Amino acid sequence: MRRSALAFWLLLIALSWTITPYLAAGELQDAPKTKAQTPAKNSEQVTIHPSPKNIREKTAVFVFVAWLWLSIGILIYILRLKIKEADRMFHYRYYPDSEYPTEPPPDPCIKPSGKK
Amino acid sequence: MRKLRIWLEDRLGTVPIFTFLRKKDVPQHKHSFLYYTGSSILLFLGIQIVTGIMLALYYQPTLKEANASVARIMTEVPLGWIIRSIHSWSSSFMIALVMIHLLGIMLTKAYRSPREATWMSGVFLLVISMLFGFTGYLLPWDDLSLSATKVGTDIPNIIPVVGAWVTKFLRGGEDVTGDTLTRFFIFHVCVLPLMIFLILAVHIFLVQKHGMSIPLEAERKKEKVKALPFWPNFVLRESVAWMVLLGVILTVAVILAPSLGPGADLMAPAPEGIKPEWYFLFLFQTLKIFPAKVFFVTGEALAVLAIFLVVAFLFFLPLIDTRSLEKKGKIITWLTYAFLFYAGAMTVWSLL
Numbered sequence: 001m002r003r004s005a006l007a008f009w010l011l012l013i014a015l016s017w018t019i020t021p022y023l024a025a026g027e028l029q030d031a032p033k034t035k036a037q038t039p040a041k042n043s044e045q046v047t048i049h050p051s052p053k054n055i056r057e058k059t060a061v062f063v064f065v066a067w068l069w070l071s072i073g074i075l076i077y078i079l080r081l082k083i084k085e086a087d088r089m090f091h092y093r094y095y096p097d098s099e100y101p102t103e104p105p106p107d108p109c110i111k112p113s114g115k116k
Numbered sequence: 117m118r119k120l121r122i123w124l125e126d127r128l129g130t131v132p133i134f135t136f137l138r139k140k141d142v143p144q145h146k147h148s149f150l151y152y153t154g155s156s157i158l159l160f161l162g163i164q165i166v167t168g169i170m171l172a173l174y175y176q177p178t179l180k181e182a183n184a185s186v187a188r189i190m191t192e193v194p195l196g197w198i199i200r201s202i203h204s205w206s207s208s209f210m211i212a213l214v215m216i217h218l219l220g221i222m223l224t225k226a227y228r229s230p231r232e233a234t235w236m237s238g239v240f241l242l243v244i245s246m247l248f249g250f251t252g253y254l255l256p257w258d259d260l261s262l263s264a265t266k267v268g269t270d271i272p273n274i275i276p277v278v279g280a281w282v283t284k285f286l287r288g289g290e291d292v293t294g295d296t297l298t299r300f301f302i303f304h305v306c307v308l309p310l311m312i313f314l315i316l317a318v319h320i321f322l323v324q325k326h327g328m329s330i331p332l333e334a335e336r337k338k339e340k341v342k343a344l345p346f347w348p349n350f351v352l353r354e355s356v357a358w359m360v361l362l363g364v365i366l367t368v369a370v371i372l373a374p375s376l377g378p379g380a381d382l383m384a385p386a387p388e389g390i391k392p393e394w395y396f397l398f399l400f401q402t403l404k405i406f407p408a409k410v411f412f413v414t415g416e417a418l419a420v421l422a423i424f425l426v427v428a429f430l431f432f433l434p435l436i437d438t439r440s441l442e443k444k445g446k447i448i449t450w451l452t453y454a455f456l457f458y459a460g461a462m463t464v465w466s467l468l
Contacts, residue, residue, distance in 0.1 A: 047378060048376040049375045050190050050197035050200075050201065065366070065370055072362070076356055082352050
């Protein structure tokens with residue numbers, strides 16, 4: 001075991017020794033000596049602010065966000081129904097006992113006594 | 117369809133996995149929200165992968181084209197600005213969630229035996245997530261990202277013996293150039309994803325092996341904690357959290373899309389007000405507040421040493437706090453709050 005560990009470390013050191021100059025070489029794309037080599041397209045030196053360009057795009061963005069939240073709202077409503085159903089099935093031990101890890105939680109559809 | 121499912125189950129041997137997931141339970145207590153933070157990180161990782169691949173279709177990691185290609189993505193590619201915005205915001209959300217997840221585990225002392233390796237892999241994942249942010253910040257190749265990368269890659273230089281080599285390795289030379297851009301791109305899309313997948317697999321395996329932690333009081337009193345079946349009860353609840361997070365990220369990405377500065381000029385002096393991403397601000401401010409020289413050591417070296425010690429402390433925390441479950445670990449709790457206060461104060465100071 002010790003020999004194999006020693007061999008492993010020796011191999012690792014040898015590999016590192018070989019590969020280190022390659023990793024540290026770099027400088028293939030030289031730093032420019034003048035300003036000429038700076039980016040081509042965005043050379044007007046302006047900051048691009050991404051935003052809707054006209055009223056049509058602006059409306060489309062807000063319609064998209066509204067549609068998104070509406071869809072999420074509907075999905076959450078459906079998921080809540082599913083959760084209630086799953087909790088009730090768990091409570092009434094619908095599946096074999098071997099599939100349940102612990103005691104069931106209180107029935108979500110029955111409110112605690114004293115509260116209406 | 118059924119035949120295909122059976123064929124796949126036969127070939128892949130997935131039956132034991134599904135049986136395990138069906139019998140898996142998730143404890144329910146006052147700290148249960150931590151479980152949701154853990155799985156929500158996966159949602160953002162998924163978003164990062166999808167949007168990252170979409171951006172890589174048009175991005176060109178060269179000195180001449182990097183900034184221009186991002187500009188093209190934002191102005192010419194249909195919905196390109198939203199994809200870039202989602203990618204950018206999703207990374208912030210992911211790192212924030214990883215931090216909340218780790219802080220929660222630190223406060224509940226869930227890192228104690230037998231979950232030491234789970235914690236250590238989690239700290240690794242935090243570091244990798246932050247490295248994703250650091251390498252990704254340079255890719256738009258604008259003035260701010262170039263200057264921030266210069267500052268960032270200069271930090272290892274302070275480390276004795278290997279520091280200079282690490283800086284040269286990161287930059288691909290003495291200075292930040294096109295080579296640095298190529299390297300950061302490779303780290304961002306190849307090296308770091310491989311590392312995160314590997315460590316994430318180990319982390320998830322360890323979570324399944326040791327089970328989810330329960331509050332200290334319950335574990336101390338050997339109380340039986342209520343639990344929900346993972347499938348479908350927990351997964352359905354998790355889906356609700358994912359839906360809300362998805363809505364939040366898309367809304368934020370649409371309304372607050374990040375801008376793109378002018379292409380970086382390697383010959384130009386550093387612009388005013390260089391700032392890294394928000395999660396590096398407290399480190400950035402820490403480096404700034406140290407005096408130039410303390411006795412015979414430079415302030416920067418001391419700051420870097422302090423940061424390394426904190427990271428090492430975080431990583432080895434389960435080996436430092438090896439006390440039994442009877443101990444509440446108040447010192448660790450107070451240290452966590454002190455660190456939170458310090459990081460918050462430094463971030464605010466840096467923003468002022």
